[in-house]
Amino acid sequence: MQVYYRDQAVEVTSAGIRVHDRLYRFDELTRIWHRRQAPSLRAVAGRGAWSMMLVLPVIAATVSVVVAMRLDVTTGTRATIVMVSILIGLGAALLLDPVLGKMDESFDRGVHVHEIWAERDGTPIRMLQTRDALRFGRIYRALERALES
Secondary structure, X not given: OOEEEEOOOEEEEOOEEEEOOEEXXXXXXXXXXXXXXXXXXXXXXXXXXXXXXXXXXXXXXHHHHHHHHHOOOOHHHHHHHHHHHHHHHHHHHHHHHHHHHHHHHHHHHOOEEEEEEEEEOOEEEEEEEEOOHHHHHHHHHHHHHHHHO
């Protein structure tokens, strides 16, 4: 028996696919297909929030500088406000690495829910459901290789 894919929950072999301790043997299945559901609003909103975290410091610094220029204060106070705004903007640059890491993770996971379905004795069975697009692709390609052999 050849193993095509294995992680904590899924194992694809030449004999079948095991998902969370449930074994689906290929000789019992008549058809296998996949579906992609509508985007998850929660995932889209989360990605939008991380995107806003990238531009928010720039917007805040720009607004602070504009407000400082319009205030009726001394030149020294105005210069202090501008310098503090610039320092806060530069300090926010330290947060770019974690924010960009979270953005990468959100693109790896994707916003769609992916499912693998099979038919056994005329009854459709959902074998797997995940929002992790990268993992889904690996599992489905392994499934295709196992069925071809």
